Amino acid sequence: MKEPFSSVWTREGRPAKNPGLSRDQIVRAAMEILDAEGVDALSMRRLGAKLGSGATSLYWHIAHKDELMELVMDEVYGELSLPDPEVTSWEDMASILAYGLRAAFVKHPWVIPLVGTMPSLGPNAMRMSSQMLKAFERAGFTSPPLDYAVSTLLAFVLGWTGPELAWRATLDSSGMSGRELDAAMMKTVRQAAQGHPDILRRFDEYQAKDPDVVRALAFDFGLTCLLDGLRVRLAECRERARADVPGIAADPDEASRT
Amino acid sequence: MKEPFSSVWTREGRPAKNPGLSRDQIVRAAMEILDAEGVDALSMRRLGAKLGSGATSLYWHIAHKDELMELVMDEVYGELSLPDPEVTSWEDMASILAYGLRAAFVKHPWVIPLVGTMPSLGPNAMRMSSQMLKAFERAGFTSPPLDYAVSTLLAFVLGWTGPELAWRATLDSSGMSGRELDAAMMKTVRQAAQGHPDILRRFDEYQAKDPDVVRALAFDFGLTCLLDGLRVRLAECRERARADVPGIAADPDEASRT
DNA sequence: AAATCCCCTCGCACACTGTTCGACTATCGT
DNA sequence: ACGATAGTCGAACAGTGTGCGAGGGGATTT
Numbered sequence: 384m385k386e387p388f389s390s391v392w393t394r395e396g397r398p399a400k401n402p403g404l405s406r407d408q409i410v411r412a413a414m415e416i417l418d419a420e421g422v423d424a425l426s427m428r429r430l431g432a433k434l435g436s437g438a439t440s441l442y443w444h445i446a447h448k449d450e451l452m453e454l455v456m457d458e459v460y461g462e463l464s465l466p467d468p469e470v471t472s473w474e475d476m477a478s479i480l481a482y483g484l485r486a487a488f489v490k491h492p493w494v495i496p497l498v499g500t501m502p503s504l505g506p507n508a509m510r511m512s513s514q515m516l517k518a519f520e521r522a523g524f525t526s527p528p529l530d531y532a533v534s535t536l537l538a539f540v541l542g543w544t545g546p547e548l549a550w551r552a553t554l555d556s557s558g559m560s561g562r563e564l565d566a567a568m569m570k571t572v573r574q575a576a577q578g579h580p581d582i583l584r585r586f587d588e589y590q591a592k593d594p595d596v597v598r599a600l601a602f603d604f605g606l607t608c609l610l611d612g613l614r615v616r617l618a619e620c621r622e623r624a625r626a627d628v629p630g631i632a633a634d635p636d637e638a639s640r641t
Numbered sequence: 642m643k644e645p646f647s648s649v650w651t652r653e654g655r656p657a658k659n660p661g662l663s664r665d666q667i668v669r670a671a672m673e674i675l676d677a678e679g680v681d682a683l684s685m686r687r688l689g690a691k692l693g694s695g696a697t698s699l700y701w702h703i704a705h706k707d708e709l710m711e712l713v714m715d716e717v718y719g720e721l722s723l724p725d726p727e728v729t730s731w732e733d734m735a736s737i738l739a740y741g742l743r744a745a746f747v748k749h750p751w752v753i754p755l756v757g758t759m760p761s762l763g764p765n766a767m768r769m770s771s772q773m774l775k776a777f778e779r780a781g782f783t784s785p786p787l788d789y790a791v792s793t794l795l796a797f798v799l800g801w802t803g804p805e806l807a808w809r810a811t812l813d814s815s816g817m818s819g820r821e822l823d824a825a826m827m828k829t830v831r832q833a834a835q836g837h838p839d840i841l842r843r844f845d846e847y848q849a850k851d852p853d854v855v856r857a858l859a860f861d862f863g864l865t866c867l868l869d870g871l872r873v874r875l876a877e878c879r880e881r882a883r884a885d886v887p888g889i890a891a892d893p894d895e896a897s898r899t
Numbered sequence: 900a901a902a903t904c905c906c907c908t909c910g911c912a913c914a915c916t917g918t919t920c921g922a923c924t925a926t927c928g929t
Numbered sequence: 930a931c932g933a934t935a936g937t938c939g940a941a942c943a944g945t946g947t948g949c950g951a952g953g954g955g956a957t958t959t
Contacts, residue, residue, distance in 0.1 A: 404936080427917065437938045439918080444936095448917065496754040499803035502811060504830065513837040520839070528862060530843055535801070535863035542800020543793070545757035553760060572762065579771040581778070585788055604786060604874070605793035611873050612866025662907080685946065695909040697947075702907095706946065 391450040392504050404436060406444050410454045414491070417455065421552075422493040449501070456497045457505025462487050465511065468518035473617075474610060476518040480511070481540050481606050488544040492552055495545045525620045532613055539609055547598055662694060664702050668712045672749070675713065679810075680751040707759070714755045715763025720745050723769065726776035731875075732868060734776040738769070739798050739864050746802040750810055753803045783878045790871055797867055805856055 412433050416425050427448065431438035445451050463483045468476060488494060515533045524532055572586055589597055670691050674683045685706065689696035703709050721741045726734060746753060773791045782790055827848055834840040847855055 426915080428915090431938095439920095439939080440937050442918070495757045498807075499753045499757050500807055500810075502804070502807050509834055509837050509840060513840055516839050516843070526843075526846060527858070531859040531862035532866075534859055535797070535866060538800035538804070538863060539793070539797055540800065541803060542796035542798065545799060545803075546760070546796070549756075549758055549760050552758075579767050581774050582767060582771055585774070585784075588784065600785070601789040601792055604789035605796060608790075608793060608867055608870025608874060611870035612868070615869050616862070616866060684944080686944090689909095697910080697949095698908045700947070 390502070390504050391446070391453045392506070404434060404440060404444060406454070408434065409441060409444055409451070410458055413451055414455050414458060417493045418491060422496070452497055453501060453505065456494055456501070456503065457507045459487050459491050459494045460503065460505060460511055461507035462490070463507075463511060465514050468514045468521065471518060473518045473522035473524075474614075476515065477536055477610060477613070478606065480515060480536065481602075484537075484540045485544050485602065488540070489548065492548045495541070495548055498541055499545070523617055523621045523624065525624055528616050528620055532616065535613075536609065539605060543602055543605060547602075662692060662698060662702060664712070666692065667699060667702055667709070668716060671709055671713050672716060675751045676749060680754075710755055711759060711763065714752055714759070714761065715765045717745050717749050717752045718761065718763060718769055719765035720748070721765075721769060723772050726772045726779065729776060731776050731780035731782075732872075734773065735794055735868060735871070736864065738773060738794065739860075742795070742798045743802050743860065746798075747806065750806045753799070753806055756799055757803070781875055781879045781882070783882055786874050786878055790874065793871075794867065797863060801860055801863060 409430070413425060413430055416430060416433060427441055428438040431441055434441075441451075445454075463480070465471075465476065465479060465483070471479075512533065515536070516529065519529055519532055569586065569590055573583065667688070671683060671688055674688060674691060684696075685699055686696040689699055692699075699709075703712075721738070723729075723734065723737060723741070729737075770791065773794070774787065777787055777790055827844065830844055831841060834844065
């Protein structure tokens with residue numbers, strides 16, 4: 384039996400006397416290729432060529448391609464910048480996270496399959512989780528629901544942007560752009576939706592609108608729903624805390640008011 | 642320029658005099674391999690061998706591998722069975738969809754990256770959407786929020802099960818099973834979470850509990866939040882409908898009561 | 900009965916992938 | 930000056946998806 388579970392983050396990096404190639408350079412170059420030409424364009428040989436070195440040289444700095452993927456994935460999380468959880472309301476925190484993460488995913492669409500494939504244990508992902516937990520805890524979320532809340536928020540963003548980007552990717556690869564693109568695919572969709580007049584009706588309504596705006600509105604809608612639900616849970620948490628330890632208020636604002 | 646947008650569902654199948662191979666057989670065999678050995682084990686040669694034919698014979702029935710993937714993906718949607726939307730409350734409908742879809746994803750973990758990669762235009766996916774829309778519409782959701790609501794629900798389930806299965810897959814591939822598996826990885830996680838004591842604390846709490854139970858509870862929590870939020874939106878829809886067309890009640894129950 | 904057609908199968912070949920191995924160089928500490 | 934070691938690299942291997950053209954076999958037409 385090999386190592387039961389391993390990740391880049393468990394092996395510390397090579398001594399790194401920093402001669403020609405370095406882990407950071409490799410990751411940066413990989414991200415450039417990924418952003419510019421998509422996930423299929425990233426091969427070790429290609430990456431080596433971009434760095435002016437042989438393909439197999441990379442294997443000195445990186446164990447295998449999956450590790451490289453873990454690294455670039457965390458780099459995406461790193462682009463997200465959250466405000467100080469000590470002075471930001473949990474709702475602002477949640478909104479900023481949702482929009483920020485969505486923006487990061489849109490900018491780097493190739494991460495979506497990664498997030499759905501390998502666990503996110505990188506330092507940037509950890510930092511993000513930590514900050515969210517802090518903000519939610521400060522707001523009054525207590526232990527079991529606390530984590531559930533953060534996870535649910537992340538799940539929503541990921542699950543939302545995935546299919547959204549699947550559309551865009553398929554369309555972008557067709558070489559068209561803008562609205563004619565949506566119009567062209569409408570014919571296909573129409574054919575696929577044969578026999579489901581309700582779906583067809585829905586598509587027709589949207590054809591008139593700007594798809595980007597529709598997508599943004601829909602994302603907003605989902606986020607609002609989630610926040611509404613979380614508010615209810617938060618109230619339950621506070622209620623329970625008050626009942627358990629009557630002397631101590633779970634809400635810091637309320638505590639300062641006393 | 643080629644076809645701007647294409648999908649299996651737009652090309653009707655070959656005439657199909659049904660000699661040896663057929664599209665259904667291929668899809669079924671592909672699913673068996675995928676379920677038994679995962680996505681990496683599915684190669685065209687392997688699939689051909691399982692069907693007792695050459696690898697390239699498949700290309701008569703299927704344009705390329707991506708098309709095959711679209712087919713198997715829709716097959717997964719097909720395993721989902723929803724109750725009659727005409728007689729089921731939207732909330733029951735939503736819960737059944739959420740749990741059913743999650744079960745289907747757990748049973749066929751390899752679909753997750755697919756759903757995040759290619760649009761779901763298959764007949765089964767369409768049928769599902771159609772049923773959900775019908776139930777929600779009957780409940781009183783009006784047009785723009787109607788679609789947003791269904792999309793949000795799907796996004797939640799997808800986004801939730803993705804990372805959840807990423808964990809399980811990584812662990813299962815390590816050959817261990819049950820609780821010792823979580824324990825083994827705890828060491829790795831602990832190392833990765835260095836410097837984030839709040840995350841560590843959280844992991845410690847969970848180590849004592851059954852991970853499956855925790856995951857189920859968390860899923861429940863998220864779904865409850867979402868339903869709470871949707872309930873609020875539904876009330877808004879009904880309110881608006883009542884204001885716009887005062888003579889007609891949007892709620893069928895209420896209509897029958899008049 | 901013979902010839903034609905067309906559905907379908909399949910072997911070969913191509914360009915490509917991730918990764919291993921052993922040979923090579925350049926720089927460092929002694 | 931010398932050995933060690935960090936780092937690079939070319940060749941090779943076992944795979945991958947897929948295009949092409951040659952065929953087989955049954956039905957249809959002449």
